[in-house]
Amino acid sequence: MRRAIRGGDETAPPRQNGVPGGKGDGRAAERGDAAAAGADDDEAGCSPAEMQDEDNDPARRREIRSKYRDLINSVQQNREDMLSPTNNKLTDVLEEANKLFAEVRQAREAALDAQLLVLATDLGKEKASQLHAEGSAFDPSAFAEHLLSFMGLNRLEDEDEEEEGGGVSSGYLPQDAWQRVATRAQCCFRTAPSFHYMMGSFLAELPPPRQRVERQRKVPGREAKRIMPTQLRRMEESHQEATEKEVERILGYLQGYFNDDPTSPISYYEFVIDPTSFSRSVENIFHTSFLVRDGVARMYLDHDKLPCIAPVEEGEVEAGGTSSRQQCVISISPKSWKEIIEVFSISEPLIHPPSTQHTE
Amino acid sequence: MSQRKRASNTQSSQNKGVRSQRWEAVLGDDEDDPSFTQPSTSQVQKGLDRLTPAQVDLKTAEVVQFIFVKDQKKFPIRRADIVKHVVKEYRNIYPEIIKRVGCVFETVFGLKLVEIDSKNHVYILINKLEQLEGESLNMSPSNPKTGLLFVILSIVFMKGGVVKESMVWNTLKKLRVDQGERHEIFGDVKKVVTDEFVRQRYLEYVRIPHTEPLEFEFRWGQRADMEVSKVKLLEFIGQLHEQDPQSWTQQYREATAPPAAPAVVTSANTSASVSQR
Numbered sequence: 150m151r152r153a154i155r156g157g158d159e160t161a162p163p164r165q166n167g168v169p170g171g172k173g174d175g176r177a178a179e180r181g182d183a184a185a186a187g188a189d190d191d192e193a194g195c196s197p198a199e200m201q202d203e204d205n206d207p208a209r210r211r212e213i214r215s216k217y218r219d220l221i222n223s224v225q226q227n228r229e230d231m232l233s234p235t236n237n238k239l240t241d242v243l244e245e246a247n248k249l250f251a252e253v254r255q256a257r258e259a260a261l262d263a264q265l266l267v268l269a270t271d272l273g274k275e276k277a278s279q280l281h282a283e284g285s286a287f288d289p290s291a292f293a294e295h296l297l298s299f300m301g302l303n304r305l306e307d308e309d310e311e312e313e314g315g316g317v318s319s320g321y322l323p324q325d326a327w328q329r330v331a332t333r334a335q336c337c338f339r340t341a342p343s344f345h346y347m348m349g350s351f352l353a354e355l356p357p358p359r360q361r362v363e364r365q366r367k368v369p370g371r372e373a374k375r376i377m378p379t380q381l382r383r384m385e386e387s388h389q390e391a392t393e394k395e396v397e398r399i400l401g402y403l404q405g406y407f408n409d410d411p412t413s414p415i416s417y418y419e420f421v422i423d424p425t426s427f428s429r430s431v432e433n434i435f436h437t438s439f440l441v442r443d444g445v446a447r448m449y450l451d452h453d454k455l456p457c458i459a460p461v462e463e464g465e466v467e468a469g470g471t472s473s474r475q476q477c478v479i480s481i482s483p484k485s486w487k488e489i490i491e492v493f494s495i496s497e498p499l500i501h502p503p504s505t506q507h508t509e
Numbered sequence: 510m511s512q513r514k515r516a517s518n519t520q521s522s523q524n525k526g527v528r529s530q531r532w533e534a535v536l537g538d539d540e541d542d543p544s545f546t547q548p549s550t551s552q553v554q555k556g557l558d559r560l561t562p563a564q565v566d567l568k569t570a571e572v573v574q575f576i577f578v579k580d581q582k583k584f585p586i587r588r589a590d591i592v593k594h595v596v597k598e599y600r601n602i603y604p605e606i607i608k609r610v611g612c613v614f615e616t617v618f619g620l621k622l623v624e625i626d627s628k629n630h631v632y633i634l635i636n637k638l639e640q641l642e643g644e645s646l647n648m649s650p651s652n653p654k655t656g657l658l659f660v661i662l663s664i665v666f667m668k669g670g671v672v673k674e675s676m677v678w679n680t681l682k683k684l685r686v687d688q689g690e691r692h693e694i695f696g697d698v699k700k701v702v703t704d705e706f707v708r709q710r711y712l713e714y715v716r717i718p719h720t721e722p723l724e725f726e727f728r729w730g731q732r733a734d735m736e737v738s739k740v741k742l743l744e745f746i747g748q749l750h751e752q753d754p755q756s757w758t759q760q761y762r763e764a765t766a767p768p769a770a771p772a773v774v775t776s777a778n779t780s781a782s783v784s785q786r
Contacts, residue, residue, distance in 0.1 A: 225721050268719055278669055285756045287667035289676060293683035295749040296660065322685060327694055330656030336641065337659065337741040341620045341634040344577040 213252055217261035220245060224268050231272055234280075239272055299333075300326035395432075395503065396439045402500050403446060404460050416493065417448060417456035423498035424490045427483050433500050434479055545592050548601050556602035565602070569609045571595050576610070576622070580634045583709040583732070588630035611774030622774040625710065625731040632774070633710065635736050653694050654701065658711055660684065661702065662737060663746055665712075665727050667760055673717070674725045677702075706730070735771055739764035 224231065224242055231238045246265050253259050297320075304320040406415055421437055423429040437458065440446035448458050481489075489495070548556070557565065575595045579586045591607075592600050599606065607622075614620045619637045624630065664680055665672045678688050686692055688699040695701050703725075706712040710732035717724045729737075740754075743764050747754035755761050 228720075264719075271717075271719060278671075285752065287757065287760075289664055289668075289680040290683060292663070292667075292746070292749070293680050296684060299749055327653035327656040328650060330659060331651040331653050333745060334659035335651050335655055336639075337738050337745065338655065339636040339639065339736045339738065340583075341580060341618075341636045343581045343583075 209252075210255060210258065213249060213258050214261055216249055217246075217258065217265060220249070221261070221265050221268060224265070224272065228272065232275055234276065239269060239276065243269055296330065297322070300329055302326070392436070392439075396436045398503065399433065399436050399500055400440055400445060400460070403440070403458065406499065407460050414451050414457040415459060415499075417458045418489050418493055419495055420458055420499050422486065422489055422493070422495050423500065423502070424495045425498065426502070427486050429498070429502055430486055431481065433498075434481065438479075545589060545600065545603075548603065550604075553602050553605050556599070557605060560599075560602070565599075565606070565609070568596065568599050569606055569613060572606060572610045573613050576614075576632070576634060583633075585625060585631040585633050585710055585732075588632070607774055614774075621771075623735060624772040624774060625735070627772060633732055633735070635732070639738070654705075657681075657686070657695060657698075657701070658706060659742075659745075661706070661712065661727065662729060662733055663742060665729060666739060666742060666763075667746065667757065669759075670728060672727050674714070674727055677727055734769075 220242060227238070230236070231242070242265075246262065246269070250262055253262055301323045302320045303323075403415070403420070406420075421430060421433040423433060437446065441448055441458075445461055446458055447461050448456055451457050572591060572595050575591060576586055579590070588607075592603060596603055596606060611622045614622045614634065615637065621635050621637050622632055623635060624632050660681065661677055664677055668676070681687070681698070686695065686698055688702075692698050702712070703714045707714050707730065710730040712730045712733065713728040714725050715728060717726050739760075743754040743757065743760060747756075754764075
């Protein structure tokens with residue numbers, strides 16, 4: 150039979166006449182009944198009857214569907230391969246599908262064609278996303294290597310680690326490897342802190358006891374002065390006076406400089422540092438601290454976060470300085486004293502040393 | 510069930526509050542959202558009038574505390590749970606309460622309460638303030654899972670926002686993290702990544718259609734979109750590669766693009782009306 154010969158690799162059962170495409174018919178045809186009339190010329194047939202046969206031949210339909218399924222399978226199985234930018238297999242598949250589509254007549258085949266097209270477009274989209282039109286490419290493997298270094302991987306030198314195809318860097322990864330990454334990466338997250346209980350108690354009654362202590366401290370002081378013998382008192386007073394006088398004097402300087410130019414802030418360091426004497430600078434700091442304690446001067450940070458000092462305006466001075474108390478401890482060493490002089494270019498002291506000096 | 514609901518909605522607003530409560534009693538106080546219909550502004554006002562400010566403040570404080578505790582695991586908090594466990598009989602003024610709660614979070618704690626799913630009404634808490642490098646949030650050592658999450662988010666971001674799971678697993682393998690083996694720090698890594706991180710909304714683990722066998726892809730989750738600073742991410746990546754972050758032009762552009770406005774719970778957008786669902 151011409152048909153059987155032409156079949157080639159397809160084992161197509163002989164066609165049946167005028168039978169609308171159906172599953173059962175194909176099997177009947179396998180019995181080999183070849184109704185000869187109109188059985189030939191499937192391709193050359195231009196008459197409507199023959200065209201109808203072609204459309205309805207279940208064997209041919211099955212063939213088409215089977216080819217579609219093969220294509221679909223091959224796309225799914227070889228997905229990685231098709232994604233590779235080095236070949237055009239995807240285009241080949243599409244061309245193959247185009248050819249098949251020319252012979253599609255029924256809904257079932259069309260559905261398979263649609264399925265294939267969806268697969269192909271998915272692949273196409275993935276291939277397109279692989280193209281990096283601009284900017285550096287990002288290679289996850291390199292990223293992993295850099296991360297390992299960051300984690301502190303101790304790469305063993307005598308082993309050759311460079312292997313293509315998923316070679317893993319050998320070496321010892323420290324225990325806190327992931328901790329390191331986490332600590333560094335944490336600042337990228339705006340996570341809300343997790344609720345946890347605060348350790349320790351939180352009593353809101355602390356301020357009152359402090360006030361009581363202060364008042365007690367002042368009273369004995371005054372009494373003590375009176376009790377002491379005259380001679381001693383004079384000496385004490387002279388020391389006390391000296392300090393108080395010095396504090397007063399410094400206040401005078403501060404107010405003077407401030408009044409000269411109320412808008413320009415006085416840098417604390419420039420004020421207290423004496424470039425000629427370290428010990429004088431320390432004394433200045435000591436005396437200035439009394440001013441702050443008594444609330445007649447205030448220290449603040451300017452917009453460069455440098456400390457500045459300014460007298461407190463009249464009327465703002467509160468007795469006993471019970472307003473918001475903040476403390477700080479200032480320390481200075483000869484080394485930092487020199488550094489400050491250099492950084493601030495202090496050439497002469499703002500607080501002139503007193504004419505009568507007991508220590509120098 | 511839904512038909513009865515619609516019937517109740519067509520009643521006059523005065524009766525609505527009572528009627529919906531009766532329906533709720535009939536339907537039972539279940540987990541599903543449908544049992545809670547957002548009250549109208551007039552209802553809210555009426556409800557507020559019947560209560561003292563102290564009562565409303567107390568309720569607000571309770572909700573704040575509830576959200577804090579619920580947020581510990583970083584799973585999103587459902588409106589249904591808030592209503593069921595805390596708000597309870599005050600549900601007719603829920604919009605007002607949640608508005609105040611949002612304000613408390615912002616002004617007192619510097620946190621943002623964000624509704625990440627306006628259909629299912631689910632909230633998360635994020636920080637308003639940036640964290641400085643080198644400082645940790647609560648003085649405790651950081652959770653190594655953050656490191657793992659960072660790696661995955663970076664891969665997804667640098668690869669354009671979507672990545673097949675195989676790429677993530679392959680990269681993690683190079684870092685000695687294998688989804689098939691129990692990791693000494695992370696344990697069941699696959700569970701941590703595909704379940705925990707997804708539930709916390711840091712990641713989305715989505716099926717790729719038409720794949721045979723089944724394959725999944727990773728994307729950034731809603732929490733990641735809100736919490737993670739892409740610029741800082743890029744900076745760290747640049748540091749690792751010793752490259753200028755701007756050399757990845759596409760990613761840099763995306764990182765510096767103005768962010769989409771999140772649905773933050775503040776007084777601006779919670780004047781709830783019936784139309785809001």
